[in-house]
Amino acid sequence: MNNRLLVIATILIIFAVVIVVANIPSLSGLFTSQPVNLTGVEVTQYHGQNLSPISDLRDVSIDGTPSINITSYRLNVTGLVADPQSYTYDQVIEGHQAYQKVVTLNCVEGWEATILWQGVLIGDLIREASPLPNANTVIFHCADGYTTSLPLNYILSNNILLAYKADNVTLPLDKGFPFQVVAESEWGYKWAKWVTSIELSDDPNYRGYWESQGYTISGDLNSSYIGP
Ligand SMILES: Nc1nc2c(c(=O)[nH]1)N[C@H]1C(S)=C(S)[C@@H](COP(=O)(O)O)O[C@H]1N2
Ligand SMILES: [Mo]
Numbered sequence: 001m002n003n004r005l006l007v008i009a010t011i012l013i014i015f016a017v018v019i020v021v022a023n024i025p026s027l028s029g030l031f032t033s034q035p036v037n038l039t040g041v042e043v044t045q046y047h048g049q050n051l052s053p054i055s056d057l058r059d060v061s062i063d064g065t066p067s068i069n070i071t072s073y074r075l076n077v078t079g080l081v082a083d084p085q086s087y088t089y090d091q092v093i094e095g096h097q098a099y100q101k102v103v104t105l106n107c108v109e110g111w112e113a114t115i116l117w118q119g120v121l122i123g124d125l126i127r128e129a130s131p132l133p134n135a136n137t138v139i140f141h142c143a144d145g146y147t148t149s150l151p152l153n154y155i156l157s158n159n160i161l162l163a164y165k166a167d168n169v170t171l172p173l174d175k176g177f178p179f180q181v182v183a184e185s186e187w188g189y190k191w192a193k194w195v196t197s198i199e200l201s202d203d204p205n206y207r208g209y210w211e212s213q214g215y216t217i218s219g220d221l222n223s224s225y226i227g228p
Contacts, residue, residue: 040169041168041169042054042167042168042169043116043167043168044167046100046102046116049102049114050114051102051114051115051116051167052112052113052114052115052167053167054113054115054166054167054169054172054175056111056112056113057105057113057115057166057175058107058109058111059174059175060107060109060188061144061146061174061193062144062145062146062209063144063145063146064144065144065173065174066142066143066144066194068143068173068177068178068194070089070178073088073089073178073196074086074087074088074196075087075088075089075092075125075178075179075195075196075197075198076196076197076198077125077126077128077129077197077198077200078129078197078198078199078200079135079139079199079200079201080131080132080134080135080200080201080202081126081129081130081131081132081135081200082129082130082131082132083128083129083130084129085125085128085129087125089178092120092125092162092164092178092179093120093164096120096121096124096125097120097121097124098118098119098120099118099119099120099121099159099161100116100117100118101116101117101161101182101184102114102115102116102117103115103117103161103182103184104184105188105191106187106188106221107187107188107189108187108188108189108215108225115166115167116166116167116168117161117163117165117166117182118161118163118164118165118166118168119161119162119163119164119165119179119182120161120162120164121159121160121161121162122138122155122160122161122162122181122198123155123156123159123160125162125198126138126152126155126156126198126200129200131152131200132200134202135152135200135201135202136151136152136153136201136202136204137149137150137151137152137200137201137202137203137204137206138150138151138152138155138198138199138200138201139198139199139200139201139206139208140181140192140195140197140198140199140208141195141196141197141198141199142192142193142194142195142196143194143196144193144194145209146192146193146194146208146209147192147208147209148189148190148192148208148209148210148211148219149201149206149208149211149217150181150183150186150190150219151204152200158184158185160181160182160183160184161181161182162179162180162181162182162195163176163179163180163181163182164177164178164179175193176191176192176193176194176195177194178194178195179193179194179195180192180193180194180195181193181195183219185220185221185222186219186220186221187215187219187220187221187225189208189209189210189211189215189219189225190219204217205217214226214227215227216228
């Protein structure tokens with residue numbers, strides 16, 4: 001009788017331990033070969049450099065936060081390309097090399113945030129679509145109707161990222177989920193959020209949302225944002 005109780009008690013204890021361990025990600029990682037997913041952990045430093053919390057990104061938007069259905073979501077590469085592409089969220093992330101970079105976003109409203117961005121190279125996506133020789137401009141179309149543009153050459157020569165994580169956290173919906181352009185050295189209005197389409201164009205004078213209200217097409221952070 002005592003022995004049976006002991007066996008039952010032992011089984012119950014083993015059960016409890018297994019359930020507890022399985023529910024603690026850092027512990028369950030020890031028992032499986034799966035990497036432990038720390039996607040929710042916001043980092044505050046990178047190689048000794050202090051980062052801004054992602055809450056410093058002020059959710060600037062022309063029309064509030066759009067809703068995104070990630071199941072039906074597609075990122076399209078269109079326009080002056082020989083081979084248009086249409087990627088699911090997972091195809092963008094899993095099918096392309098990931099890169100990380102610390103870059104500061106400066107908004108014309110006078111605030112800034114220094115963030116560790118993780119994303120794919122926009123150039124990798126563009127190259128897969130085989131841009132035509134006359135393409136020189138990249139227009140970003142967004143889920144809220146916003147558009148802005150950047151020179152193709154700037155994107156390729158600066159390894160410009162399309163980010164899906166900020167400070168190691170998956171981009172929150174109000175920060176541009178699923179993807180935001182990390183337009184380093186450019187004013188914040190060039191950092192397209194909620195990107196749905198990357199259009200190759202031959203019009204370097206294309207004016208997006210803020211550019212048509214008098215902001216510069218170049219968007220150069222070292223110049224005034226008001227101008228041609
Ligand atoms: N789709 C879309 N992207 C956008 C905007 C917008 O209104 N719509 N605002 C821009 C501006 S002015 C800034 S400063 C940054 C702000 O990015 P954040 O919300 O990550 O801080 O997003 C840029 N990208
Ligand atoms: Mo901005």
